[in-house]
Amino acid sequence: MNEALVGIILATLGAGTPLVFAALGELITEKSGVLNLGVEGMMLVGAVCGFAVAANTGSLWLGVVTAMTAGAAMALLFGILTLTFQANQVAAGLALTIFGVGLSAYIGLEYTSVALTGLQAVHIPLLSSIPLLGPTIFSLDPLMYLSFALLAAISYFLYRSKAGLLLRAIGESPTSAHSIGYPVIQIRYLAVMFGGGMAGLGGAYLALVYTPLWVEGMTAGRGWISLALVVFATWRPARVIFGAYLFGGVTILQFHVQGLGIDLPSQLLSSLPYIATIVVLVLISRDINTIRLNAPASIGKTFHPSA
Amino acid sequence: MKTTKTNRMLLIAFAVSLLAACGQKDTAEPEAADAAADAGDASALKVGFVYVSPIGDAGWTYQHDLGRLQMKDTLGDQVETKYIENVPEGAEAERVIRQFAADGYDLIFTTSFGYMNPTIKVAETFPDTTFEHATGYKSAANVGTYVARFYEGRYLSGIVAGKMTKSNVAGYVAAFPIPEVLRGINAFTLGMRSVNPDAEVKVIWTNSWFDPGREREASDVLITQGADIVTHHTDSTAAVQAAEEKGVYAIGYHSDMSRYGKTAHLTAVTHHWGDFYTKRAQEVMDGTWSSQNVWGGIKEGMIKLAPLNDAVPAEVATLVAEKEAAIRSGELHPFSGPISNQDGEELVADGATMSDEELQKMEWYVEGVQGKLPK
Numbered sequence: 001m002n003e004a005l006v007g008i009i010l011a012t013l014g015a016g017t018p019l020v021f022a023a024l025g026e027l028i029t030e031k032s033g034v035l036n037l038g039v040e041g042m043m044l045v046g047a048v049c050g051f052a053v054a055a056n057t058g059s060l061w062l063g064v065v066t067a068m069t070a071g072a073a074m075a076l077l078f079g080i081l082t083l084t085f086q087a088n089q090v091a092a093g094l095a096l097t098i099f100g101v102g103l104s105a106y107i108g109l110e111y112t113s114v115a116l117t118g119l120q121a122v123h124i125p126l127l128s129s130i131p132l133l134g135p136t137i138f139s140l141d142p143l144m145y146l147s148f149a150l151l152a153a154i155s156y157f158l159y160r161s162k163a164g165l166l167l168r169a170i171g172e173s174p175t176s177a178h179s180i181g182y183p184v185i186q187i188r189y190l191a192v193m194f195g196g197g198m199a200g201l202g203g204a205y206l207a208l209v210y211t212p213l214w215v216e217g218m219t220a221g222r223g224w225i226s227l228a229l230v231v232f233a234t235w236r237p238a239r240v241i242f243g244a245y246l247f248g249g250v251t252i253l254q255f256h257v258q259g260l261g262i263d264l265p266s267q268l269l270s271s272l273p274y275i276a277t278i279v280v281l282v283l284i285s286r287d288i289n290t291i292r293l294n295a296p297a298s299i300g301k302t303f304h305p306s307a
Numbered sequence: 308m309k310t311t312k313t314n315r316m317l318l319i320a321f322a323v324s325l326l327a328a329c330g331q332k333d334t335a336e337p338e339a340a341d342a343a344a345d346a347g348d349a350s351a352l353k354v355g356f357v358y359v360s361p362i363g364d365a366g367w368t369y370q371h372d373l374g375r376l377q378m379k380d381t382l383g384d385q386v387e388t389k390y391i392e393n394v395p396e397g398a399e400a401e402r403v404i405r406q407f408a409a410d411g412y413d414l415i416f417t418t419s420f421g422y423m424n425p426t427i428k429v430a431e432t433f434p435d436t437t438f439e440h441a442t443g444y445k446s447a448a449n450v451g452t453y454v455a456r457f458y459e460g461r462y463l464s465g466i467v468a469g470k471m472t473k474s475n476v477a478g479y480v481a482a483f484p485i486p487e488v489l490r491g492i493n494a495f496t497l498g499m500r501s502v503n504p505d506a507e508v509k510v511i512w513t514n515s516w517f518d519p520g521r522e523r524e525a526s527d528v529l530i531t532q533g534a535d536i537v538t539h540h541t542d543s544t545a546a547v548q549a550a551e552e553k554g555v556y557a558i559g560y561h562s563d564m565s566r567y568g569k570t571a572h573l574t575a576v577t578h579h580w581g582d583f584y585t586k587r588a589q590e591v592m593d594g595t596w597s598s599q600n601v602w603g604g605i606k607e608g609m610i611k612l613a614p615l616n617d618a619v620p621a622e623v624a625t626l627v628a629e630k631e632a633a634i635r636s637g638e639l640h641p642f643s644g645p646i647s648n649q650d651g652e653e654l655v656a657d658g659a660t661m662s663d664e665e666l667q668k669m670e671w672y673v674e675g676v677q678g679k680l681p682k
Contacts, residue, residue, distance in 0.1 A: 007531030015524055105361070112363040115544075115567050118552075211519040211545045213567070216361050216393075220518040251521070255528040258511045259478070261678030266484070266512035 002132060008252055009136040013144055014210055015248030016241075018043075018202040018219075020147045022226035023233075023240045024154055025198020029075075030230060031158065032191035033171035033298035037093025038078055039199050040223025041100020046071035046200025047207035048104040048111065051214040055114045064143070064204045071200020072193040074100060079192040083185050086302045101217065111214045118212035119143060143205050150198075155237045167191060171296030174303040184303055199223065225274075232281035235294040239281065247277040352414065352592050354378070354584075355407035356390035357400065359419035360517070365562035366542050368392065370578040371418045371441075377581025378588055386588055396421025401428060408433040414591045416584065417441065426450060437591050442487070444667070446598050453583060456604030457487070458494035458666075459634050460576030462641035463612055463627055464558045465498020467573050468536045469506050470623045471556055472499075478529025479510045480522055480539040480546050484681050486669045488540050493673040494641045495538065500675045502626070508676045509534055519543040530555055536573070547572055556618075563613035575613035582608050602663060606635045642666060647674045 022039050029036050036042075049070035054063030078096050081087040119141050127138040158164040167187060170177045174184045202222070207214055225247065233239035254269035285291065356375050358368040372390065379388055389412070394403045400422045407415050408429055414437045417426045423443035430438045430450045438450040446452050468477050477499060481488050492510055499506045509532060511525040522541050526549035529537055538558035539546035544567040550557035551568035559565070559575030583603060590596040603609035612631070615624050633639035644655035648671050655661055661669075672680050 004531055007527070011524060011527050011531070014527075015520070018520075112361070115548075206520060211523045211543070211548060213519065213544060213548065215363065215517075215519060215543055217517075218519050220515070220520060222520070252524055252528060255511050255525050256532065258678065259509050259528050259532045261509070263679040266681040267514055270512070270514040 006132065006135045008249075008256065010140075011252040012245055012249040013136075013140065015251050016245040017144055017147050017248075018205045018210065018222055019226050019229060019244035019247060020151070020241055021202035021205060022199045022223060023229045023244055024147075024150060024237060025071075025195035025202070026226055026230050027195075027235060027237060027240055028154065028158075028167070028198075029191050029195030030299055031171045031235060031296055032167050032188045033174055033296050033301065033303070034082065034188050034192055035089045035093065035300040036075065036078055036096070036192060036195055037090060037227065038074065038096025038100060038223075039195075039226050040219055040221070041097035041104075042071045042074045042196045042199035043100075043203035043206070043219045043223045044104035044217070045074050045100045045107070045203070047203030047218060048108040048214055050200070050204040051114075051116070051207040052107065052111055054208055055111060055116060060116075060119050060208055063208050064201065067200040067204030067207075068197040069200070071203065072197040075193045075196020075199070076189075078196070079189045082302065083188050083192070086304065089300050089302070097223070105216045108214045108216065112216075114214065116208070116212040119209045141209050143201075143209055146201075151237060151241055158237065168296070171298055174298050178303075178305055185305060188303075199226075202226070229277070229281070232278055232285065234281075234285040234291050235296065236285075239285065243277050243281050246280060247273050250276045351385055351387040352382075352588055353410075353412040354386050354388045354588055355410075355412040355415040356388065357394050357403055357407070357415070357417045357419075357422060358390055358392040359394060359396065359421070360542065361393050362390075365544055365559075365564055365567075367561050367578070368418065370561055371416075371580055374580030374584045375416075378584040381581075381585045382588060385592065394422075397425070401425035404429045404438075405432075408436045413437060414439070414588055437596055439587060446600060448598055451587070451596075451598045451601065453601040453603070454487075455578055455580075455609040456602060457576060457578070457610060458490040458641055459604040460610040460612060461491045461494040462498035462634070463631055464538065464574055464576050465495040465500075466502050466627055466630060467615065467619060467623060468495070468538070468556075468558060469499035469501065469503035470626070471573060471619065472503065472506060472536050474533050474535045475503065475506045476533045476535065477506065477508045478526065478532070478534030478537040479508050480525045480529070480537065480541055481510055481512055482516045482541045483514065484512060486667055489669045489672070489680075490666060491540050492676060493669065496673050496675045497641055497646065506675065510672075510676060510678055512681060513541060515541070517542040519545040522546055523549050526550065527553070556616075559613065565613065565616070570616075570618070572613075573616045573619060577611050577613050579609055579611055604634070605631060606637070648672065649674055649676060 022043055026039055046067035050063040050067030053066040054060050078092055081092045082089045121139050121141045124138040128134045170184050170187055178184045229240055229243045233243045250273040254272050258266055360368045362368050362372045375388055391403050394400050404425055416439045418441045420442045423440055423445050426438050426440045427445050430447050440452050442454045443452050479492055496508045509529055513521045513525055522543055522545035526537050526546040530553045536556040537546050537550050539560055544564050547557040547559050547564045547568040551571040556573050557568050557571040558573055563575050563577055565572040640660045642661040644659045645653055645657040646655040647653050
């Protein structure tokens with residue numbers, strides 16, 4: 001029983017982690033008032049670049065860093081289009097995904113045959129031998145620990161730091177922030193690139209840890225799920241994480257239900273993670289004031305500094 | 308203000324759902340890859356291939372492309388080949404197939420089930436062109452069909468699994484509950500129980516042919532639930548990798564996947580289309596081609612087992628070789644009675660063998676598969 005529980009928890013964390021990275025990144029981007037629908041594309045480009053570098057150099061960590069850089073570079077492209085040239089954010093984001101899907105397939109041509117050993121779990125001495133907690137909290141892979149650290153850092157940044165306040169102010173009213181002298185466009189660039197880096201990291205998690213391989217379209221829609229998580233979690237970091245693990249957990253549980261031979265249609269079970277996550281997040285966030293308070297007022301709107 | 312925000316959320320939700328669909332389609336932008344060396348010779352037979360996914364390095368399409376290359380090798384200058392990969396099933400496929408026909412291709416292989424209707428439709432407008440469609444059930448005067456008896460290999464791999472398992476539980480990651488997949492699950496189970504009557508098979512449906520993350524999750528769950536051998540009927544190598552990492556055994560599908568799990572990979576059920584492609588191309592050149600429903604297996608060399616892992620004892624290897632020979636000679640048919648379904652009801656009597664037609668309609672689990680079949 002204990003062993004099964006550990007298996008379920010570990011699998012849930014694994015399934016949720018790529019979503020955590022991508023969704024937290026998108027959260028920061030959206031908090032600055034920019035809607036980047038290119039998450040799927042940035043994840044894929046991150047995954048393939050990270051995988052390629054890891055395969056060529058043998059260094060998984062160099063791969064992780066490359067994935068973040070590649071994701072951020074994609075986001076920079078998006079930033080140039082929407083922030084400098086003030087293109088429509090929805091259209092540019094969609095284009096970024098389409099571009100990312102194709103570009104990653106092209107870059108990855110030579111890498112579909114490569115097999116890598118992924119990042120291994122770190123067993124923290126002593127603590128990892130505690131029953132139940134040991135294997136589920138103290139024996140995870142390094143990127144999972146990084147995701148916990150990032151959650152703490154992002155929550156602190158958004159709600160406890162001056163820089164976070166500024167970011168949110170820009171997302172609420174870029175005009176006001178601009179009029180009191182803050183560099184709206186530059187800060188939005190940073191937020192967008194952070195989002196891209198995180199999406200790249202999510203891609204790296206898939207390609208270097210979860211299923212250490214490269215295949216075209218391997219994110220299989222996880223970028224879109226991350227985007228939806230941010231909205232349904234009303235732009236709150238803790239809820240985003242909760243939603244990501246809920247999604248991962250229900251995915252794993254429905255497989256367990258199938259494996260145990262419980263008589264439910266597998267098609268229904270497969271849709272359960274989507275339904276459960278949306279319903280739960282909508283329920284906990286249904287208060288209109290919560291939505292109003294947390295949704296960045298200027299999201300998706302182009303900002304003209306001169307106006 | 309409130310309404311705009313609601314609208315925006317709706318818009319996002321809409322865009323997300325729209326693009327989930329669209330994003331998939333874009334991956335599948337067909338990419339023409341004409342081998343330059345092929346062009347030129349006007350008398351050569353022009354052979355086109357339509358692939359559903361990128362060729363990659365393992366999997367369904369990869370095996371078809373190996374077949375194409377073998378045909379080119381054997382027939383040399385007599386043929387000129389071209390393939391288009393990553394062609395989505397449906398309207399896009401019709402466009403690609405029509406283009407091949409319009410470009411004067413003499414023989415066109417369409418290698419995915421969903422190309423069935425487009426192939427038939429294009430074949431009507433190009434009666435002088437020859438078409439071969441894989442895994443479908445519709446044919447015409449100029450459209451033949453072909454498929455392999457994958458289940459023969461599944462049965463043999465089941466024997467390996469039955470001998471190698473210690474927990475007597477095997478895990479099976481499967482895509483969709485269609486007869487082809489069910490035949491594989493049932494044949495695997497029958498093979499496993501032929502040498503290990505206590506063995507059981509757990510099945511998890513991913514409802515997707517290709518999603519490495521999901522295949523990985525399903526494999527992990529099966530291993531957690533006690534399976535010490537996993538196999539799969541999905542397109543990625545994730546199940547083999549999961550087994551390697553968790554220290555259990557795996558049996559690959561489509562291609563030899565030993566590269567992805569050096570200790571885990573016991574064997575794989577592999578597909579081989581080269582002889583068939585060569586034969587059909589030769590027939591078209593000779594003018595002897597006729598529309599047929601080809602269902603080839605071990606005997607025809609369409610299905611093979613990948614080399615067994617060193618961990619497999621010699622007597623098991625011998626047993627598998629014997630059974631393989633028996634299937635080849637027709638002495639052994641995996642679906643010979645007595646076969647019972649999960650409720651213990653005997654569906655195939657002792658001495659009887661299921662007909663091809665019955666096999667093509669299979670919609671039940673044999674005894675030994677756990678869980679209910681999704682309807």
